[in-house]
Amino acid sequence: MGTLTGNSHIMERDVGSGGGSLEPHGGTEGPSIESISRSVLPKPDDRLRLGKSGKAVSPVCLGRVSSEETVLRAYEAGINFFFLSADLHWPVYEQLRRGLGRLFAGNSARRDEIVVAAASYVDEPLFGCLQLNEILDAVPGLKRVDVLIAGAVSNGGSFKRIETLEQARRMKRFDSVAVGATFHERRYALTAARFNVLDIAYIRYNTGHPNARKDLFPHLPAERKFLVFNFNSMLSCVGEKTFHAMGLRKELWRPDPVDYYRFVLSNSNIDGLLCSPQNADELRHMCSALHQPPLTAAEQDYMITLSARARYYAKGAAAGD
Numbered sequence: 556m557g558t559l560t561g562n563s564h565i566m567e568r569d570v571g572s573g574g575g576s577l578e579p580h581g582g583t584e585g586p587s588i589e590s591i592s593r594s595v596l597p598k599p600d601d602r603l604r605l606g607k608s609g610k611a612v613s614p615v616c617l618g619r620v621s622s623e624e625t626v627l628r629a630y631e632a633g634i635n636f637f638f639l640s641a642d643l644h645w646p647v648y649e650q651l652r653r654g655l656g657r658l659f660a661g662n663s664a665r666r667d668e669i670v671v672a673a674a675s676y677v678d679e680p681l682f683g684c685l686q687l688n689e690i691l692d693a694v695p696g697l698k699r700v701d702v703l704i705a706g707a708v709s710n711g712g713s714f715k716r717i718e719t720l721e722q723a724r725r726m727k728r729f730d731s732v733a734v735g736a737t738f739h740e741r742r743y744a745l746t747a748a749r750f751n752v753l754d755i756a757y758i759r760y761n762t763g764h765p766n767a768r769k770d771l772f773p774h775l776p777a778e779r780k781f782l783v784f785n786f787n788s789m790l791s792c793v794g795e796k797t798f799h800a801m802g803l804r805k806e807l808w809r810p811d812p813v814d815y816y817r818f819v820l821s822n823s824n825i826d827g828l829l830c831s832p833q834n835a836d837e838l839r840h841m842c843s844a845l846h847q848p849p850l851t852a853a854e855q856d857y858m859i860t861l862s863a864r865a866r867y868y869a870k871g872a873a874a875g876d
Contacts, residue, residue, distance in 0.1 A: 591772065593823045593849045599842050600633025603826055605670065606754025606781045608733035610701060612636040612670045614820075614827035615841075616784060619647045621833040626654020628835045632842050636670050638829055639694075641687050643676040643706065652694050659696025672702035672755075674737060678716070685719070687729055699730035702755065708747075709739040717752055737786065741771045748775055755782040757829055762818055762862040763791025772824040786829040789815045791862040801868050810858055813844035818858050821849035 597603075597614035605612050616636040617629050626637070637655060640648050658665050673690050687700050703723055705716040713736075720734040735755035738744035744756050760767040764787075775783070789812060798809045810818075819825055832838040850858070 591768075591823050592821055592852060592855075596817065596820050596845045596847070596849050597827065598633070598845055599629075602635075603782055604780075605702070605733050608701075608754050610670050610732060612782075612827070615845075616672070616827060616829045617651070618786075618829050618831045619644070620650050620654065620831060622835070623650045623654035623657060625832060625835055625838055626651060627657060628838055630658055630665070630669075632838065635668055636827075637672070638704075639671065639673045639690055640706070641673050641675045641690055643674075652690075655697065656695045659694070663696060666696060666698060670701045671697065671699075672704050672733075672735065673700045674704035674706035675716075676706035678713075685723055685728060691729070701731060702733040702735055703729070703731045704734075704757075705736040707739055708736045708743050710743070713743070714746075717747065721752060741767055745771055745774055748779065748781070751776070751779075751781070753781045755784060757784045757786050759787050759790075760785050760819060760822070760825060761788050761790050762815060762858045763866065765859050767824075768822075772822070775824060782826040783824060784827045784829050785819045785825050788819045788828055788830060791815075791865070793861055793865045797865050797868065801864060808854075808857070810861070811840075811844075813840050814850070814858070816841055817844055817847065817850050818855055820845070821855060 599613055599615045601614050602611040603614055604610075613634045613636045615629075615634045616638050617626065617634055618638045620626060637651065639651060655669075655671070658669065673687055675685065675687070685703070687703075690700065691697055703720045705713065705720055708714070708716070717734065717736055720736075723729070724731050724734050733754035735753050735757065736744075736747060737757040738747075739759065741758055744758050747753050747756060758767060758771065760771075792812050792815050793809070795809065816828060816830065819828060830841065832841050
């Protein structure tokens, strides 16, 4: 992986007007990035306490994949946390369902080692029915849904769904032991955090959406018991074609795709990742990246500014400039 060598890589100023220079990004407030940076990245075989559930999960949560073999390789790498959808995008989770079925068929005792979360994205009143039986039918050996997830909580009315999940957990529906939610707006994640109603919250923090540094992380409870996982970690990845099209100097660092995972996990407020390596090679690269050092503050700021510049370039290209 390339690194920033001295200020020449950080203080690049010939990237064009309007997109900002590749220098330390100062647009966010709150604690300094050094104060919230990790000294070591979490590893796939680490375990985190999942809220009040009594379960322990890996800091990597595997979502949709394109090959069921990826699920087997993930388990071998130490990953024990998996994320399914009960409705939205049902077809793209087919290989994950198949992979889980193979894991359980190979050794039924594995089911007790593995934690499966299932998200429903439908709204009330249908959400209240919690139609998760299709998942149980589709994955032989699954037997239960460990974590009930309200998908895409994006307005105040969505909190009714979280209340529904909490009631379902108390009733032990689907033998569930934990509840969580995915948040498309961080202010609702903060509201949930203040009421301490979840075991896990999935938020979006990446090089293109870094403002959780300002509007979420500084306000999280100091002694929180729930986990914060990230999704869409690679949403603003700057690919090789775009990097060169922007006319940047060749010696500048172009982060590898897996460096965007390192960016997220370098922040100690993020406990883990929901990610979707599509095959065994991508999974291996991701796991290898987590054995590298965390990114420095300068490297993180560089990546934020690089993604901002890429967005500016894309807008100009779309407008024909």
